[in-house]
Amino acid sequence: MTADLAVVGAGPAGLTAAATAARLGLDVTLLDAAQRPGGQLYRHPAGGPVPRPVRRLVRRLDRVTHLPHHHVWTVVRDGDTWLLHAVAGPDEAPAAVRARAVLLATGAYERQLPFPGWTLPGVVGAGGAQAMLKGGLALPGTGAPPAGTGPGAGGRIVVAGSGPLLLAVATTLAAAGARVPVLVEASGPAAYARHAAALARNPAKLFQGALYGGALLHRTTRLLTRHAVTAAHGTTRLEAVTVTRLDPDWRPVPGTGRRVPCDALAVGHGLVPQLELATGLGCATRRTPDGTPAVEVDAEQRTSVPGLWAAGETCGVGGAELASAEGEIAALSVAGRRPPAAAARRRARLRAFADALAAAHRPGPGWTDWLDGATEVCRCEEVTAARIRAAVTDLGARDARSVKLLTRAGMGWCQGRTCGPAVARLAGRDPAPDRRPLSCPVPLSQLAQPPGAEK
Amino acid sequence: MSSRTPRARRTPRAPRTPAPVPFTFTFDGRPVTALPGQSVAAALWSAGILAWRTTRHGGAPRGAFCGIGTCYDCLATVNGRPNRRACLLPARPGDAVTTQEGTGHDR
Ligand SMILES: Cc1cc2nc3c(=O)[nH]c(=O)nc-3n(C[C@H](O)[C@H](O)[C@H](O)COP(=O)(O)OP(=O)(O)OC[C@H]3O[C@@H](n4cnc5c(N)ncnc54)[C@H](O)[C@@H]3O)c2cc1C
Numbered sequence: 069m070t071a072d073l074a075v076v077g078a079g080p081a082g083l084t085a086a087a088t089a090a091r092l093g094l095d096v097t098l099l100d101a102a103q104r105p106g107g108q109l110y111r112h113p114a115g116g117p118v119p120r121p122v123r124r125l126v127r128r129l130d131r132v133t134h135l136p137h138h139h140v141w142t143v144v145r146d147g148d149t150w151l152l153h154a155v156a157g158p159d160e161a162p163a164a165v166r167a168r169a170v171l172l173a174t175g176a177y178e179r180q181l182p183f184p185g186w187t188l189p190g191v192v193g194a195g196g197a198q199a200m201l202k203g204g205l206a207l208p209g210t211g212a213p214p215a216g217t218g219p220g221a222g223g224r225i226v227v228a229g230s231g232p233l234l235l236a237v238a239t240t241l242a243a244a245g246a247r248v249p250v251l252v253e254a255s256g257p258a259a260y261a262r263h264a265a266a267l268a269r270n271p272a273k274l275f276q277g278a279l280y281g282g283a284l285l286h287r288t289t290r291l292l293t294r295h296a297v298t299a300a301h302g303t304t305r306l307e308a309v310t311v312t313r314l315d316p317d318w319r320p321v322p323g324t325g326r327r328v329p330c331d332a333l334a335v336g337h338g339l340v341p342q343l344e345l346a347t348g349l350g351c352a353t354r355r356t357p358d359g360t361p362a363v364e365v366d367a368e369q370r371t372s373v374p375g376l377w378a379a380g381e382t383c384g385v386g387g388a389e390l391a392s393a394e395g396e397i398a399a400l401s402v403a404g405r406r407p408p409a410a411a412a413r414r415r416a417r418l419r420a421f422a423d424a425l426a427a428a429h430r431p432g433p434g435w436t437d438w439l440d441g442a443t444e445v446c447r448c449e450e451v452t453a454a455r456i457r458a459a460v461t462d463l464g465a466r467d468a469r470s471v472k473l474l475t476r477a478g479m480g481w482c483q484g485r486t487c488g489p490a491v492a493r494l495a496g497r498d499p500a501p502d503r504r505p506l507s508c509p510v511p512l513s514q515l516a517q518p519p520g521a522e523k
Numbered sequence: 524m525s526s527r528t529p530r531a532r533r534t535p536r537a538p539r540t541p542a543p544v545p546f547t548f549t550f551d552g553r554p555v556t557a558l559p560g561q562s563v564a565a566a567l568w569s570a571g572i573l574a575w576r577t578t579r580h581g582g583a584p585r586g587a588f589c590g591i592g593t594c595y596d597c598l599a600t601v602n603g604r605p606n607r608r609a610c611l612l613p614a615r616p617g618d619a620v621t622t623q624e625g626t627g628h629d630r
Pocket residue numbers: 076077078079080081082099100101102106107108109110138139140141173174175176177178194195196198199233236237339342345379380381382386387388391507591
């Protein structure tokens with residue numbers, strides 16, 4: 069059977085697109101790697117209630133063929149249709165879907181900047197800690213029993229990095245009973261002031277930010293801007309972090325480091341678009357204000373490849389509201405309808421806001437001074453900063469690709485997703501668009517003989 | 524804002540999901556409690572366990588890092604099969620999860 073539209077990703081963008089397209093009479097198949105619909109923001113435990121903001125959308129999925137726990141590893145053209153190959157379920161069974169149009173709504177993942185000790189157990193991604201808490205009711209470093217009542221109290225979790233997500237993460241962790249002694253943000257108020265116009269046009273969002281701040285103060289969390297966690301300490305697990313003041317270029321100010329004891333560190337420097345299906349298909353990309361590549365789309369969310377649309381954070385990080393606005397526009401376009409002018413205006417306003425935020429939180433070049441020679445920049449292949457620097461200064465590597473060939477940095481299981489932005493910076497570049505032949509490891513048997521799908 | 528007219532009573536739509544029943548699996552032979560739908564990594568965190576893998580070269584301990592299936596740091600051996608992403612894999616009753624040493628193939 070050939071679907072009119074296959075949507076990859078069931079976050080706000082994909083869900084809105086699938087529901088809208090189904091309402092317009094299209095036959096829609098929605099594939100998502102996760103077990104539950106909702107994407108990164110609306111994660112929820114199996115068996116638990118669907119979060120309010122997406123409940124209406126999830127109810128509308130009854131007209132959509134929803135395939136959860138289907139990780140699409142490649143999309144190929146087959147005549148005038150697309151063939152999507154996926155690994156399905158915990159046992160990684162092969163699956164294939166055929167469709168006339170494809171919408172990529174694969175979202176984003178967290179940007180990480182390495183520092184000494186960041187590989188210690190207990191150091192976790194900020195968004196990851198949030199995801200594990202929402203989806204798995206678990207807190208890092210606390211050992212709270214899953215009593216069915218949510219995670220218990222106890223652990224001290226430092227939240228650090230940069231970007232608006234940190235406030236949300238700190239609030240959720242604190243609400244779940246963790247103690248968040250300090251929230252460490254590398255950017256400063258001056259960065260916001262530079263983009264004040266675009267930021268002020270969205271008072272509701274600023275208000276939301278203020279609310280988060282207020283709730284945190286009650287819980288005695290200290291907010292330190294222009295600071296960073298520049299080292300994590302411990303032997304077999306995290307015991308403390310060093311928090312250091314930064315100059316405007318994010319260089320640590322000597323003599324300002326302070327040790328903060330903690331049980332876990334939730335750290336992240338914003339999000340980067342998940343691109344590999346799109347780049348694998350040859351879609352053009354653009355550079356967002358924080359230097360990260362994103363899928364380029366036109367006013368109707370069409371990519372540069374005919375028959376292929378993209379929506380949500382794969383086209384640039386910008387929050388759930390923008391993702392869902394883009395999902396709706398894309399669905400209308402696939403169905404051959406012109407998106408209303410109001411939708412386009414809303415998207416432009418939200419995009420301007422997102423771009424201003426991204427620019428305000430763009431990592432300063434001085435962060436590489438956090439590294440010491442022994443810091444493992446590539447976690448998978450255990451490649452240290454000293455080896456990467458040697459590849460650049462002694463062997464003449466000029467980009468992440470040549471560093472990879474010389475050191476194996478970025479060649480491991482994660483295919484450079486985690487170390488990519490950092491390795492590119494060490495080689496003196498902004499990161500290039502991801503090129504990965506497969507979106508996830510695929511059992512050899514399926515690679516050798518991918519299943520077809522009936523027309 | 525106008526006051527609300529008392530119309531038909533809205534029955535609360537909140538689904539009365541029955542309390543989930545915990546089950547157990549083992550980690551390196553010792554029992555760990557999990558809730559239905561919880562990932563292996565979430566259940567291990569809840570039991571205070573942060574590491575379930577050692578790296579291939581340095582033998583350093585690792586556990587979940589990104590929490591969303593991107594980083595592959597959380598690889599564990601589950602029922603004898605190595606390289607399972609513990610942050611994505613739902614825990615199942617009776618699973619035997621073991622610390623993965625290196626590639627998981629060299630023991
Ligand atoms: C770890 C994390 C935590 C976050 N926490 C918050 C928060 O607390 N508050 C907040 O406001 N925002 C948060 N965000 C940002 C928020 O998630 C986004 O703004 C919003 O979800 C974007 O929606 P989307 O539809 O573009 O993508 P997403 O919601 O990211 O959805 C993308 C979906 O695509 C699926 N997918 C990706 N690749 C494939 C593939 N190859 N095959 C099949 N499925 C695939 C993923 O499983 C996912 O469900 C978080 C983001 C991340 C990454």
